[in-house]
Amino acid sequence: MFRGGRGRRGGRGESKRKYGxxxxxxxxxxxxxxxxxxxxxxxxxEQECKKxxxxxxPYKVESIVxxxxxxxxxxxxxEDRQKRHTDPNKPHRSDLCERCKKGLKCI
Numbered sequence: 001m002f003r004g005g006r007g008r009r010g011g012r013g014e015s016k017r018k019y020g021x022x023x024x025x026x027x028x029x030x031x032x033x034x035x036x037x038x039x040x041x042x043x044x045x046e047q048e049c050k051k052x053x054x055x056x057x058p059y060k061v062e063s064i065v066x067x068x069x070x071x072x073x074x075x076x077x078x079e080d081r082q083k084r085h086t087d088p089n090k091p092h093r094s095d096l097c098e099r100c101k102k103g104l105k106c107i
């Protein structure tokens with residue numbers, strides 16, 4: 001069964017979880033998050049830089065599928081995880097997440 005589109009369900013504004021790459025515009029800190037969601041078709045919820053506490057939009061968003069093992073629920077070994085890859089099991093900082101702060105919990 002095809003499940004294309006933007007991952008919307010039930011018209012409640014929910015979207016499919018994505019993997020995002022962030023860069024703070026103030027201090028140039030970089031981070032990744034496995035909890036990125038669409039706010040609208042062309043905009044994603046922001047996350048705060050943990051150092052500067054300014055809100056940042058992801059500069060790149062990808063499917064949550066791990067590029068090394070090809071699974072949504074990553075099955076890579078610890079050795080595999082030492083290499084850089086999209087990790088769907090990365091911890092989520094709710095205190096830095098715009099979506100969580102609005103009461104739309106990511107996890």
